[in-house]
Amino acid sequence: MATKAALIAQVPLFARCSKKEIGRIAAIATRVSAQEGDVIIQEGTSGGDFHIVAGGDAEVTVGGKRIRKLGPGDYFGEMSLLGNRPRSATVTALSRMGLYVIEGKDFASMLDTTPSVTLNILTTLSARLRAAEGGPTYDPTHF
C-alpha cells in the first residue's frame, strides 16, 4: 500500500515540493472521506480548514447557483483562510470523495515554509480573478 507521503506527492499542488516538504505536509494532512450529498463547507459559516480533493467530484455553489465543479487535484477553503472571512461558497460532494484536510494554523505554516505551494495558489487565484474581471487572456496564436 502506498504511504500517505507518496499519495500527497501525487497532488498537483505539491508537484514541485521536495521530499522533505512532502514529509512535512503528510504530517499535517488528514485523509477524510465524504458521501454523495455531504456538505463539506457551508457558505457564510466560519471555517478554518483547507481541503484538497484526492478522489471524486464536488460542486461549488453560491446562493444556490453552481459556479464551479471540483475534481481530483482541486482545492478549496483557502479563500476564508487567507481573507479571514466567512466561507465564500458552499461545497457539496457529487459522489463518494476522498479528501486531505489541513487545519488553518497548519495551512499558514505550510505557506511560510513551502514557497512553491504559495506560488501555485497565487497563480490559480490570479487566473480566477482575471476570468472574473473579464481581463485579456493569453492567446497562444498571437505570439
Add this chain to the structure above:
Amino acid sequence: MARVDRTQLLRGVSLFSGCSNGELKRISSLATPVNADTGEVLAKEGKPGGETFVISSGSALVTLKGKKLARLHPGDVFGEMALLEKGPRAATVTAETPMSLYVLDPREFSTLLEEVPSIGRKILSALVDRLYEVERTQRL
C-alpha cells in the same frame, strides 16, 4: 548630507513592514527603485510584460476596457498576475500622481517569494480580497 538607508525606506512600505532586517537587505538587493510621472502608463491590458511593481509613494488607477477597477496606493502590488500566469497584462495601470515604485523582474520576484515567504502570503491575501469583491459585485 544625510545618507538614506535603503532598507529603512523599504520598511515604510506596508508589504515589507513585517520583514526582518536581513529580509529587508535581501529585498533591497532584488528590487530596483524607479519613478513615474503623472499620466505614465505602467502596464497596458493585453500587452506582454513580466515585471511586478510595489508602490512606495503616489497613487495609480487600474482600468480595464476604459472602466475603473481600482485605485492603488503605497504598499500595493501590481503586475504579478501577468508574471504568475505567464499571460498578458490583465489591466491597465496609469500613474495618477508622480510615483516612486520598486520593480522586480520575474526571476527577482520568484527569488523574493522563496526567500521571504511572508510576502507571498500578503500578496495572496490581497488577491483574495479582490476576488471576494469582484465575485460579490457580480452576484448583486
